Amino acid sequence: MKSANELLAANGHRETWTPLLEMATREVFELMLSCQLTVATTPEESTPEVTAMVGLAGQLCGVLSVCCGNKAAALMASKMLGVELDKVGAEVSDALGEVCNMVAGNFKNKIAGLAEGCMLSPPTVITGSDYSLHSMAESPGLEINLLFENMPLAISLQIHS
Amino acid sequence: MPICALIIDDSSVMRKIVERSLRQAGIDLSKVFEASNGAEALVVLQDNVVDLMLCDINMPVMDGLEFIKRLPEVANAKGVPVVMITTEGSESHVVEALSHGARGYIRKPFTAEQVKEHVVPILGGKS
Numbered sequence: 001m002k003s004a005n006e007l008l009a010a011n012g013h014r015e016t017w018t019p020l021l022e023m024a025t026r027e028v029f030e031l032m033l034s035c036q037l038t039v040a041t042t043p044e045e046s047t048p049e050v051t052a053m054v055g056l057a058g059q060l061c062g063v064l065s066v067c068c069g070n071k072a073a074a075l076m077a078s079k080m081l082g083v084e085l086d087k088v089g090a091e092v093s094d095a096l097g098e099v100c101n102m103v104a105g106n107f108k109n110k111i112a113g114l115a116e117g118c119m120l121s122p123p124t125v126i127t128g129s130d131y132s133l134h135s136m137a138e139s140p141g142l143e144i145n146l147l148f149e150n151m152p153l154a155i156s157l158q159i160h161s
Numbered sequence: 162m163p164i165c166a167l168i169i170d171d172s173s174v175m176r177k178i179v180e181r182s183l184r185q186a187g188i189d190l191s192k193v194f195e196a197s198n199g200a201e202a203l204v205v206l207q208d209n210v211v212d213l214m215l216c217d218i219n220m221p222v223m224d225g226l227e228f229i230k231r232l233p234e235v236a237n238a239k240g241v242p243v244v245m246i247t248t249e250g251s252e253s254h255v256v257e258a259l260s261h262g263a264r265g266y267i268r269k270p271f272t273a274e275q276v277k278e279h280v281v282p283i284l285g286g287k288s
Contacts, residue, residue: 031270032178080174082181095174102269105248109268115250122171122221 013159017111022144024107025155028099029148033079037146037153046152047129049073050092052100055121060114061160063135064107066100070127072151097123103155135160163191164212164284169202169228170246171220175269179215179246179276186277188284199228206237213284214238216263218247218254226254229261242283246271 029037048067056062068076070092077095078085101123108114135141141158166183168176176195183190194209196202200223202216218225225245232238244265245258255266265279 028270031272077174081177091174094172098172098175101172102248105250105268106270109250116252120219120248122219 017107017157018142018144020110021103021107021142021155021157022146024110025103025144025146027106028102032099032102033076035079035149037148038150040145040147040152048154049127049129050096051126051133052093052096053124053126054097054100054104056104056108057119057121058114059117060108060111062141063158063160064100064104065133065154065156065158066096066103067154067156068096068148069151072148072153075149075151093125093127097125107157163189165192165194165210166190167194167196167202167205167209167211167214169196169199169214169220169225170217171197172217173197175217182271182273182276183215183280185273186280188277188280199223199225199231202228203231203235206235210237211241213280214241214243215246215280216243218245218249218258226257226261229258229263232262244279244283 026037029035046069049070050073051065051067053063053065056064073092073096074085074088076099077088077092080095081088081091101120104120108118135158141156143154143156146153146155168179170176170179180190180193194205194211196205198220216225216228225247229243232243242264243262244267245263246267246269248269250268258266264283267275267279
């Protein structure tokens with residue numbers, strides 16, 4: 001298995017890491033929310049209403065983000081807490097932040113050297129869609145688009161080094 | 162026999178998930194205390210006796226590794242097993258936690274079955 005640094009230097013991380021990012025995401029949803037993510041058969045047009053971000057620092061620097069709509073975020077919280085959807089309140093941001101944190105952690109633990117050499121920041125959650133994200137990324141990011149209970153879910157990793 | 166647990170995590174959602182996983186694992190909980198960081202957990206332990214602690218590592222104010230290092234100073238924590246539950250997969254963090262007395266280490270994401278495998282044996286028939 002190649003290390004993160006070797007893959008980044010060879011610019012070969014994209015094809016290797018995209019499936020790992022998808023696997024990391026699917027595992028989090030299967031184990032913690034007891035649900036299977038699906039692949040959209042037609043491109044989903046949606047505006048993210050909630051965005052959770054976790055920073056990565058060390059051998060891999062970047063930002064991992066999870067974006068979805070309000071309803072999807074509330075349903076995630078409902079499934080994680082084991083309560084009805086209408087009983088979910090302020091926990092929505094906390095739940096999406098934890099999902100993002102677990103995806104980031106699970107992803108880095110799948111890459112040689114990153115479990116030890118990469119630290120995660122606490123999650124940050126943005127609600128609303130009227131914002132622009134300016135990344136200092138040095139290479140195009142990885143992005144996967146899946147469906148959570150038929151609602152769009154976008155996971156992206158912007159890599160700074 | 163019902164046991165009393167202390168769950169330490171900065172995410173309230175994760176604290177609820179850990180509690181539910183313990184119950185799904187068949188552990189009979191008489192009371193569950195919650196703390197959002199190590200410092201809050203130390204305050205809980207000043208006035209309460211627990212049978213089990215489950216602790217995240219990455220937390221603000223006082224992280225899980227600092228918390229476990231402080232436990233020998235706490236009378237109510239003597240002999241109480243601590244299981245770390247974290248996204249952190251670093252081998253050095255695992256070694257550090259175990260060297261300071263943690264009895265187990267569960268990585269997020271986890272299943273109730275994994276919680277059972279790690280927690281039930283260390284309770285030694287208490288639950």
